Amino acid sequence: MPIVTIQQFPRELAQKRELARRITDAFREVYGVSEQSVQVFFHEVDGENWAKAGVMGSEPSNGKDAS
Template sequence: MVAVECRRCPRARGCRQSITERRWSMPVVTIQMWTGRTVEQKRALTRAITDAMVTHADVKPDGLHVIIQEIPKENWARAGVLGIDRKDV
């Protein structure tokens, strides 16, 4: 694998990053939550996460990936109790 000088990061001088790492370097935010949100709620959530990552993590919105994984309550447990059996949700 050939290493090339990185020109994108603040430590560009002396930074060595492989071509593969540079090409595939992208921020990914994964959200795992119970099913049941509307598409509009998901749109608002992904907008808010994108705005926060741009503001606080110095990423470009075009390179940010947000993945929403919806988990049915019967497939999620906390403290040994399935989500469908919890009384506090």
């Protein structure tokens, strides 16, 4: 049973739905598993709970949108 965990900044539900569909399709095609066996977990982290190079993601100079 494939389990995929995605850590990311918050995204729209439609984007997550599409990504989950594509990931599920890839596992079906490559591993030959049923779509019911594929699980995708989205762990969304806002800028107050993430830092890069010692700078919090909520700070404008961090450039989180470029990541």
